[in-house]
Amino acid sequence: MAPALSMDSINSWDVISFAVDKGHGVKGLAELGLETLPKQYIQPIEEQITYSTVVNDDSIPVIDLSNWNDPKVAEQICNAAEKWGFFQIVNHGIPIEILENVKEATRGFFQLPAEEKNKHSKDHSPSNNVRYGTSFTPKAEKALEWKDFLSLFYVSDDEAAALWPSACRNEALDFMKSSKLVIRRLLEALMKGLNVKEIDETKESLLMGSKRINMNYYPKCPEPELTVGVGRHSDVSTLTILLQDDIGGLYVKKLDRDAWVHVPPIDGAIVINVGDALQILSNGRYKSIEHRVIANGRRNRISVPIFVNPRPNDIIGPLPEVIERGEKPIYKQVLYSDYVKHFFRKAHDGKETVDFAKI
Numbered sequence: 029m030a031p032a033l034s035m036d037s038i039n040s041w042d043v044i045s046f047a048v049d050k051g052h053g054v055k056g057l058a059e060l061g062l063e064t065l066p067k068q069y070i071q072p073i074e075e076q077i078t079y080s081t082v083v084n085d086d087s088i089p090v091i092d093l094s095n096w097n098d099p100k101v102a103e104q105i106c107n108a109a110e111k112w113g114f115f116q117i118v119n120h121g122i123p124i125e126i127l128e129n130v131k132e133a134t135r136g137f138f139q140l141p142a143e144e145k146n147k148h149s150k151d152h153s154p155s156n157n158v159r160y161g162t163s164f165t166p167k168a169e170k171a172l173e174w175k176d177f178l179s180l181f182y183v184s185d186d187e188a189a190a191l192w193p194s195a196c197r198n199e200a201l202d203f204m205k206s207s208k209l210v211i212r213r214l215l216e217a218l219m220k221g222l223n224v225k226e227i228d229e230t231k232e233s234l235l236m237g238s239k240r241i242n243m244n245y246y247p248k249c250p251e252p253e254l255t256v257g258v259g260r261h262s263d264v265s266t267l268t269i270l271l272q273d274d275i276g277g278l279y280v281k282k283l284d285r286d287a288w289v290h291v292p293p294i295d296g297a298i299v300i301n302v303g304d305a306l307q308i309l310s311n312g313r314y315k316s317i318e319h320r321v322i323a324n325g326r327r328n329r330i331s332v333p334i335f336v337n338p339r340p341n342d343i344i345g346p347l348p349e350v351i352e353r354g355e356k357p358i359y360k361q362v363l364y365s366d367y368v369k370h371f372f373r374k375a376h377d378g379k380e381t382v383d384f385a386k387i
């Protein structure tokens with residue numbers, strides 16, 4: 029490892045140019061052996077994660093999917109989506125080997141030299157569907173986040189073969205394909221809870237018409253308490269299927285309370301969360317909950333979310349089945365790609381994104 033650098037020497041060269049423009053990311057910064065956190069990563073005090081708001085006496089539900097035919101399973105899914113917006117699933121049918129392989133491939137991609145990874149950055153990638161980056165949206169952020177990512181929007185196997193990095197392409201595709209059935213079943217259960225009897229072609233597009241897989245890398249951080257891995261946000265998906273390694277660090281906000289609950293890693297489990305699109309489609313019944321990730325001072329962490337989304341050209345708004353029951357719509361009809369662009373053009377700001385769709 030390189031000798032530890034002092035804050036004075038790190039401030040003397042351009043952190044943003046090194047981490048963002050040249051593609052070294054926070055992994056590159058971490059490997060310099062910094063003793064202190066570069067000032068660009070120091071979050072305002074209200075965004076730094078303190079343990080005073082963390083509660084240890086509660087946890088998100090863990091739902092066993094071994095017996096799909098038991099109506100209690102669907103009930104548990106709908107209850108968790110209403111009360112927590114987050115739950116973990118076990119016995120979900122995705123082979124453990126596929127999960128292990130995609131975690132290993134994620135580590136493999138981030139081990140590549142910066143020049144190799146940077147071929148997939150916004151400025152160098154031949155396609156908007158493949159993007160390597162760091163933090164969330166550095167141009168719009170006052171303080172950066174301690175995370176590097178690779179984001180892959182699925183169009184077709186042929187496009188993935190041509191454009192996705194070979195270090196993780198097959199493993200990412202295998203994870204996406206093997207999760208299809210469980211995603212469909214979860215959405216079927218959630219739709220039944222809204223009185224939607226059948227997922228026809230239109231609903232299929234709205235609920236799962238497009239998918240994006242992200243590979244997140246959170247390297248060991250000097251002074252982790254001053255920054256965040258990911259700031260407070262809700263996802264813009266319908267559902268997110270998240271695989272995490274055994275390090276931990278994801279926190280979920282309790283509904284309507286200033287209290288945060290840790291999502292403990294469970295071997296073989298997958299974390300599921302409701303995103304803004306499903307909150308809007310369900311007219312607020314299912315909750316897209318704020319969550320965030322701490323930076324870790326001792327170990328590197330990875331996670332691999334699959335964001336299940338409407339298609340970019342879909343119009344999203346409260347479903348007719350929900351409104352026909354007499355509910356007053358609280359969201360208007362919006363073009364989904366406008367919604368996502370709004371999300372990506374600002375820094376993480378908790379639950380503010382959904383205001384874009386409020387009546």
Ligand SMILES: COc1cc(/C=C/C(=O)SCCNC(=O)CCNC(=O)[C@H](O)C(C)(C)COP(=O)(O)OP(=O)(O)OC[C@H]2O[C@@H](n3cnc4c(N)ncnc43)[C@H](O)[C@@H]2OP(=O)(O)O)ccc1O
Pocket residue numbers: 150156159163164165167177179181238239240242258261263264265303335337338339340364365366368369372373
């Ligand atoms: C990265 O850290 C994250 C990510 C997240 C993500 C949570 C999610 O829920 S992702 C699911 C998003 N939904 C979809 O991808 C499906 C629908 N897709 C679309 O509507 C479009 O493909 C599009 C994403 C809107 C892009 O459309 P396009 O016409 O190509 O528009 P652009 O002008 O290229 O992009 C608009 C704007 O967004 C920025 N951006 C685009 N993709 C990404 C990306 N994968 N990661 C980061 N930023 C992205 C792009 O730079 C543009 O901004 P400018 O400032 O350059 O104008 C949760 C938490 C995280 O920490």
Ligand SMILES: O=C(O)CCC(=O)C(=O)O
Pocket residue numbers: 242244258263270272277278319320321330331333
């Ligand atoms: O790393 C995690 O556990 C969560 C990441 C996350 O919230 C996201 O990528 O949207």
Ligand SMILES: [Fe+2]
Pocket residue numbers: 261262263319
């Ligand atoms: Fe998220």
